[in-house]
Amino acid sequence: MKFKRSERLIDMTHFLLERPHELVPLTFFSERYGSAKSSISEDLTIIKETFEVRGVGTIQTVPGAAGGVKYISKVNVSSAKQMIEELCGHLENSERLLPGGYLFMTDLLGNPQLMNKVGRLLASAFADKEIDVIMTVATKGIPIATAVANFLNVPVVIVRRDSRVTEGSTVSINYVSGSTKRIQSMVLSKRSLKEGSKVLIVDDFMKAGGTVNGMKNLLEEFSASVTGIGVLVESESVDERLVDDYISLLKLSDVNEKDRQIKVTEGNYFQSNLSFLS
Amino acid sequence: MKFKRSERLIDMTHFLLERPHELVPLTFFSERYGSAKSSISEDLTIIKETFEVRGVGTIQTVPGAAGGVKYISKVNVSSAKQMIEELCGHLENSERLLPGGYLFMTDLLGNPQLMNKVGRLLASAFADKEIDVIMTVATKGIPIATAVANFLNVPVVIVRRDSRVTEGSTVSINYVSGSTKRIQSMVLSKRSLKEGSKVLIVDDFMKAGGTVNGMKNLLEEFSASVTGIGVLVESESVDERLVDDYISLLKLSDVNEKDRQIKVTEGNYFQSNLSFLS
Numbered sequence: 005m006k007f008k009r010s011e012r013l014i015d016m017t018h019f020l021l022e023r024p025h026e027l028v029p030l031t032f033f034s035e036r037y038g039s040a041k042s043s044i045s046e047d048l049t050i051i052k053e054t055f056e057v058r059g060v061g062t063i064q065t066v067p068g069a070a071g072g073v074k075y076i077s078k079v080n081v082s083s084a085k086q087m088i089e090e091l092c093g094h095l096e097n098s099e100r101l102l103p104g105g106y107l108f109m110t111d112l113l114g115n116p117q118l119m120n121k122v123g124r125l126l127a128s129a130f131a132d133k134e135i136d137v138i139m140t141v142a143t144k145g146i147p148i149a150t151a152v153a154n155f156l157n158v159p160v161v162i163v164r165r166d167s168r169v170t171e172g173s174t175v176s177i178n179y180v181s182g183s184t185k186r187i188q189s190m191v192l193s194k195r196s197l198k199e200g201s202k203v204l205i206v207d208d209f210m211k212a213g214g215t216v217n218g219m220k221n222l223l224e225e226f227s228a229s230v231t232g233i234g235v236l237v238e239s240e241s242v243d244e245r246l247v248d249d250y251i252s253l254l255k256l257s258d259v260n261e262k263d264r265q266i267k268v269t270e271g272n273y274f275q276s277n278l279s280f281l282s
Numbered sequence: 283m284k285f286k287r288s289e290r291l292i293d294m295t296h297f298l299l300e301r302p303h304e305l306v307p308l309t310f311f312s313e314r315y316g317s318a319k320s321s322i323s324e325d326l327t328i329i330k331e332t333f334e335v336r337g338v339g340t341i342q343t344v345p346g347a348a349g350g351v352k353y354i355s356k357v358n359v360s361s362a363k364q365m366i367e368e369l370c371g372h373l374e375n376s377e378r379l380l381p382g383g384y385l386f387m388t389d390l391l392g393n394p395q396l397m398n399k400v401g402r403l404l405a406s407a408f409a410d411k412e413i414d415v416i417m418t419v420a421t422k423g424i425p426i427a428t429a430v431a432n433f434l435n436v437p438v439v440i441v442r443r444d445s446r447v448t449e450g451s452t453v454s455i456n457y458v459s460g461s462t463k464r465i466q467s468m469v470l471s472k473r474s475l476k477e478g479s480k481v482l483i484v485d486d487f488m489k490a491g492g493t494v495n496g497m498k499n500l501l502e503e504f505s506a507s508v509t510g511i512g513v514l515v516e517s518e519s520v521d522e523r524l525v526d527d528y529i530s531l532l533k534l535s536d537v538n539e540k541d542r543q544i545k546v547t548e549g550n551y552f553q554s555n556l557s558f559l560s
Contacts, residue, residue, distance in 0.1 A: 053289075054293055108473060
């Protein structure tokens with residue numbers, strides 16, 4: 005069966021989008037479509053250009069006998085600005101205000117279109133880093149972690165508050181919550197993480213950073229290292245931050261419970277040393 | 283800026299894949315590319331045919347002034363068989379056996395490529411049903427629910443075992459676990475679910491069905507109704523099943539702790555009254 009260029013372009017676009025960061029040899033495509041490598045190269049040039057113009061990402065070429073192409077999901081500055089503005093708009097709604105100055109975010113975390121935007125933004129920020137696995141803590145970090153994992157194409161491991169029989173043997177640590185100063189525990193299944201893994205930590209909300217810090221301590225038990233930290237929302241009103249090197253999409257800068265007002269602004273995303281699509 | 287057909291095909295493929303089940307008017311595309319509607323229609327025909335041949339899904343056309351096209355993710359029988367076989371292979375590994383006859387599945391739930399296959403399979407099964415929201419229970423159901431949500435493009439609501447301040451006011455019920463006969467509780471944030479919603483229940487593992495049944499009871503509190511139930515693995519060794527109308531991808535049919543053997547077979551997926559891509 006021979007494929008026309010138009011059919012190849014559609015199928016290759018789908019194939020690559022499904023497998024970000026995966027190296028695909030050109031021979032794979034030329035066999036899949038019964039086409040010459042030169043035609044496949046031309047197809048990939050068109051896909052690369054269109055992805056870059058549209059802010060979808062890029063196609064990287066790895067030369068040599070073991071080479072091929074990979075799709076890297078990356079945003080450009082203008083679409084990143086637009087996405088973060090949209091997220092601000094969603095959060096800055098006084099009806100989200102809960103007793104104690106907490107924000108209701110569960111609906112946003114359950115919205116697949118929004119989570120894909122969050123995933124694309126964080127995956128772009130860490131696209132050039134070496135990452136073996138994404139770590140988050142149950143429950144609310146999970147939708148964000150799986151969204152980022154979809155664009156970086158690496159597995160997710162989930163830290164829990166409690167130990168379950170279905171996790172097998174586990175490693176548990178105690179840590180001090182940064183804002184409430186209470187001692188809490190965290191549990192990770194032993195089988196979940198290989199020794200020496202390079203880990204991207206992801207969470208929905210960071211106040212003082214006690215939870216993220218707890219995850220860092222847990223990683224030491226596995227001789228694993230932190231490659232990066234990304235959060236959806238950071239809270240500005242913190243006396244002492246326990247974590248310094250992180251990327252946040254949004255910043256909760258003012259919560260007035262009496263007047264029921266919330267101020268949400270851009271996080272430190274654009275101040276970080278990121279490489280965007282031009 | 284005018285686009286060539288090749289660029290349009292790539293961008294439309296990406297655009298549609300990102301928004302399953304969303305109605306997109308033809309005028310949207312003709313404005314986006316500065317192209318005549320007739321050219322857009324031709325593009326869509328090529329995309330539809332390629333998607334169907336490759337088992338990606340289909341493009342539905344809704345006629346009329348308020349019409350347009352939508353991408354529906356659907357698998358064909360042969361790729362569904364292949365995916366379910368792959369899942370069987372992963373599960374049927376005696377090292378997964380935990381004390382008490384439980385299976386370690388956490389690594390599979392954290393694998394984005396596998397979860398996307400599970401999501402596509404379950405989303406295909408329920409593609410023709412009216413679904414407002416997908417419901418699951420924390421923690422292990424979440425990766426499956428978000429994967430299905432990505433292909434059906436509807437929100438996820440997460441039932442928890444405990445109530446948290448960040449959930450706002452909640453509705454709580456008690457239910458009896460089907461296999462252990464213990465009383466447990468389930469909590470859902472009041473804001474998470476609109477009255478009268480049509481709900482697809484999704485979970486990772488079903489034994490007697492007590493948890494799924496609990497979710498059904500919880501839905502009654504919200505005057506919501508169940509459109510379908512989908513699980514990754516069902517356990518065959520059950521005296522009395524509390525749930526009858528469900529779809530399972532896999533069936534755990536034999537667990538021998540002494541000899542450390544597990545038997546995992548196809549679930550009832552292909553026995554169900556599904557419409558596949560031909």
